[in-house]
Amino acid sequence: MRHAFLDHHSSTESPIHQLDARAKIIVFFTFILIAVSLPPTSFLLFALLALALIGIALLANLPLGHLAKKVLIILPFLFVVAISIPFMKRDGVGGGYNLGIGGLSVSQSGLWILWNVIIKSSLGVFSIILLSSTTSFPQLVKGMEGLGSPRIFTILASFMYRYSFILIDEMQRMKRARDSRCFGGRWFWQSKVIGHMVGTLFLRSFHRGERVYLAMLSRGYQGTMPGVTTGRFGAGEVLFLSLSAIFIFLRIYLG
Amino acid sequence: MKSDKVIEIDHLSYDYPDGTPALRDIDLVVHRNESVAILGPNGAGKSTLLYHLNGTLRGDGNVTILGLPVEKKNLKEIRRKVGLVFQSPEDQLFCPTVFDDVAFGPLNMGLDEKKVRQRVEKALEMTGLKGFEGRSAHHLSEGEKKRVALATVLAMDSEILALDEPSDNLDPAGSRILIERIRLIPQTKVIVTHHLPVAVDLCERAVLLRGGRKVEDLPTRDLLRDRELLEQFGFDPDLAEWMYHRKKG
Numbered sequence: 052m053r054h055a056f057l058d059h060h061s062s063t064e065s066p067i068h069q070l071d072a073r074a075k076i077i078v079f080f081t082f083i084l085i086a087v088s089l090p091p092t093s094f095l096l097f098a099l100l101a102l103a104l105i106g107i108a109l110l111a112n113l114p115l116g117h118l119a120k121k122v123l124i125i126l127p128f129l130f131v132v133a134i135s136i137p138f139m140k141r142d143g144v145g146g147g148y149n150l151g152i153g154g155l156s157v158s159q160s161g162l163w164i165l166w167n168v169i170i171k172s173s174l175g176v177f178s179i180i181l182l183s184s185t186t187s188f189p190q191l192v193k194g195m196e197g198l199g200s201p202r203i204f205t206i207l208a209s210f211m212y213r214y215s216f217i218l219i220d221e222m223q224r225m226k227r228a229r230d231s232r233c234f235g236g237r238w239f240w241q242s243k244v245i246g247h248m249v250g251t252l253f254l255r256s257f258h259r260g261e262r263v264y265l266a267m268l269s270r271g272y273q274g275t276m277p278g279v280t281t282g283r284f285g286a287g288e289v290l291f292l293s294l295s296a297i298f299i300f301l302r303i304y305l306g
Numbered sequence: 307m308k309s310d311k312v313i314e315i316d317h318l319s320y321d322y323p324d325g326t327p328a329l330r331d332i333d334l335v336v337h338r339n340e341s342v343a344i345l346g347p348n349g350a351g352k353s354t355l356l357y358h359l360n361g362t363l364r365g366d367g368n369v370t371i372l373g374l375p376v377e378k379k380n381l382k383e384i385r386r387k388v389g390l391v392f393q394s395p396e397d398q399l400f401c402p403t404v405f406d407d408v409a410f411g412p413l414n415m416g417l418d419e420k421k422v423r424q425r426v427e428k429a430l431e432m433t434g435l436k437g438f439e440g441r442s443a444h445h446l447s448e449g450e451k452k453r454v455a456l457a458t459v460l461a462m463d464s465e466i467l468a469l470d471e472p473s474d475n476l477d478p479a480g481s482r483i484l485i486e487r488i489r490l491i492p493q494t495k496v497i498v499t500h501h502l503p504v505a506v507d508l509c510e511r512a513v514l515l516r517g518g519r520k521v522e523d524l525p526t527r528d529l530l531r532d533r534e535l536l537e538q539f540g541f542d543p544d545l546a547e548w549m550y551h552r553k554k555g
Binding site for chain 2: 187188189192210212213214217259263265268270272273277278279
């Protein structure tokens with residue numbers, strides 16, 4: 052079975068894909084910080100950020116439609132959290148708009164809050180999606196490590212990345228085996244089977260963990276994960292990082 | 307050439323943690339650059355025996371690798387000398403990329419980065435996997451995974467290779483590619499398998515195990531002619547006959 056849903060498109064060839072992961076992490080995280088810290092009225096900077104992100108996406112040969120679709124994953128969260136705010140929030144005198152349906156009214160400050168949430172979360176999610184679409188997960192982990200993230204976290208992340216796929220495969224195989232022998236039945240019978248499956252999955256993972264550890268020992272593991280330094284900072288990285296600098300400047304003097 | 311002993315096993319017995327006997331009184335000597343197949347049915351103790359070669363398992367009796375007894379204080383040195391390839395590549399490959407996996411052994415040996423890169427490059431070349439450095443193991447086919455697993459051990463430049471079921475789970479093409487690659491490796495090899503063709507293709511000597519005991523230790527060429535022994539172990543004597551003539555011709 053093949054899975055690539057974590058870092059879809061990350062193996063495309065483009066100038067952005069070739070950049071060192073550290074540069075990309077820094078730039079996209081500055082973008083997020085700037086977007087979050089802006090007051091909701093700085094339309095110009097929001098627009099500039101969006102333009103920069105779209106520019107990067109185009110440079111990276113990524114299909115914009117696909118990216119836009121991925122940004123939509125924030126919709127459910129927006130609906131749950133923010134959509135009711137304009138209706139709940141009470142303005143000072145004369146600030147709202149009466150919708151005229153059953154006494155429903157929308158408040159102006161509530162609308163501002165909704166706009167604020169929508170634009171910031173879209174830009175933030177767009178940045179993260181761009182980062183994960185232009186950087187493979189292993190590179191991302193190496194990049195985080197290069198930026199000083201504790202090694203224990205990056206090692207855990209790499210193991211999780213490697214073995215989550217195997218676990219998913221195993222789960223799917225078990226599900227198929229169940230489905231081919233199971234002909235419906237009441238839910239509590241199903242729940243028992245699911246319980247067995249979870250238990251089996253746990254045992255198998257536990258044993259796999261043992262075997263992996265033996266394989267590590269066989270290749271000289273002594274308690275610390277070795278690593279090689281990868282990537283380098285060239286002109287491209289510096290150029291890309293200047294985006295961060297430009298936006299920090301704009302944030303300070305325009306925002 | 308075959309004067310020095312690289313593996314000496316003397317009266318080795320091992321019980322599984324639950325008390326089930328796994329190996330009984332095994333004696334085995336392997337000489338430098340020999341290729342030995344360990345054959346036998348499921349549950350004969352083949353893999354268990356293999357795991358004793360680098361101290362992954364430790365039973366009663368003596369195991370000596372290149373003059374070093376397998377003891378706690380020698381384990382580091384012994385694991386450097388014996389490259390063990392596990393049956394499942396999913397267990398063997400635990401790093402995010404092929405490069406990281408192949409570099410894991412050499413890095414643990416304390417080699418500098420330039421050396422490590424050379425070793426990785428060479429190991430990937432030997433297994434026909436050049437250009438796979440940045441790939442993730444879960445995006446590879448089973449045959450490719452098996453070859454990466456082999457490369458992880460080749461990169462350590464071990465003097466002895468211990469392979470557990472190298473052709474297991476492979477389609478005929480994948481199996482043939484892997485066998486060709488293994489054949490080109492000059493080191494001493496101990497190969498656990500239950501496929502007679504693999505044993506015949508790769509090894510000049512076969513050790514037959516059953517119920518944790520060594521039943522026979524003979525040249526593979528002689529095994530192919532011993533119909534009775536072949537029948538006992540469930541191998542097809544006619545196929546063996548055919549392989550014998552092919553090997554001769």
